[in-house]
Amino acid sequence: MLTAEIIVVGAGPAGLSAAAEASHWNAGVTVFDRDATPGGQLVKQTHRFFGSRAQRAGTRGIDIIRILLDEIGERENARIVSGADVVSRYDDGVLGIAKAGHWFKAKPERLILATGAAEKTLAFPGSDLPGVYGAGAVQTLMNVHGVRPGQHVLMVGAGNIGLIVAYQLIQAGVEVVGVVEASERIGGYWVHASKIRRLKIPIFTRHTILQARGKESVEGAIIAEVGGDWAPIESTRRELSCDAICLAVGLSPLVDLMWQSGCSMSWISELGGYVPARDPSMGSDVDGVYVAGDAAGIEEASAAMMEGRIAGLSAAHSLGKVSDEQFGLRAEEIGRELANLRSGPTGEVVRRGLSKLERAPRNSQVLVEGGDSRC
């Protein structure tokens, strides 16, 4: 059986950062990633990141992968195994891994789960029609594979992802017929909203999608204004002609391995669904299991990279690779950046979610109100 000091599951921003940090402190690290190439969802992030220089501001997501891979690649004690899907963790800490039709086992001394997230959807008549796509799917199709999702697209959701993907659709030569947002206000950064408003793309705030029209695939969308009680106002119904509808309605953490590991799980809607209990070192309440990135609670890639750094540092420290003093200094440095990133009005939801998580009961895998996000 394969053994390793640290195994990281997921080679997205969190997992690669965890591997880069842990290998910097001379821990032996193996990263397993299910995709054919590493990078996770950074592979489709063509926009420049925000924040301070330490947070890679001004760099496009697609270029951040190369920076992280270069950092990992120069070390002999770290390796990335692509096309390897970690599908199980047993009570004795052994992992089951599927790769190219084969199955093998591995046992790490420390495990870092950086498994990312899945796109949420919305339920409305026709929402299952071909042509209704997740915003991330649209990014993958056009930014990674060079194929437009359609010629005329309606975007649902004016958070950062909805606004950014609407702009990327225009860059790819697609007409965006509008952006629909149920809230009174645009949820994303105004700089992203301004970019698409300058191009005269309408943003319909206080509107919702009622129906996707079409027989075998999308031919149009019916939208309407919502009233104070969030109910659609019938007299405001209108049809928009489009051949694709893009849903940017949030993400939910991919936490299967955390459930299997026996982590205490809590439903925190501000963090996207069920999330594992964690301490400031990104340790879960299962010995030797760390969590990082969207899988630990939905934020964005910059926060995921910092959480990954903390998890990698903590795992290396617990293996005796980092002195207590070095650990304290470095943890404080990253922690400060992370707090900075979460400050201000844009970090309000995440701060509220994290504070709820801190107060949530431990040692429980009880499903609570909000339903079961695992289905």
Next chain:
Amino acid sequence: MSAGIALFSGNHLHLSEVDFMEKELRISEHPVLDFSPGDKVQFWFEGEPVTGYLGEPVAAALHAAGIRVLRYSRRLHRPRGFYCAIGNCSECLVEIDGEPNVRSCITPLAEGMRIRRQAGEGRAIADS
């Protein structure tokens, strides 16, 4: 991709897909990205020849050729296409070379693949 339309002039192509194909779906110019596709390969979809690029996801190749219906749902037989494009949701299941339940969004395209729409839990439509 006018060839795509000609190939699917039979009952595969619905009116909406004509509109959907009004302009080439492959991106040739982009302000940020350069696309360098692999070699052109031919494969089969529902017995008809289709071309795509070696190694791109099967779902992307089909989409670029104007094919959006990848399977029909189990109970209500509703048309389904891909949703997440990264292997999470299993909306895009097809039958490839006789094997059902293949996630077309993360399966690399190869020369000569025989792809069919999946009906329900994996029986090919042609066999029903």
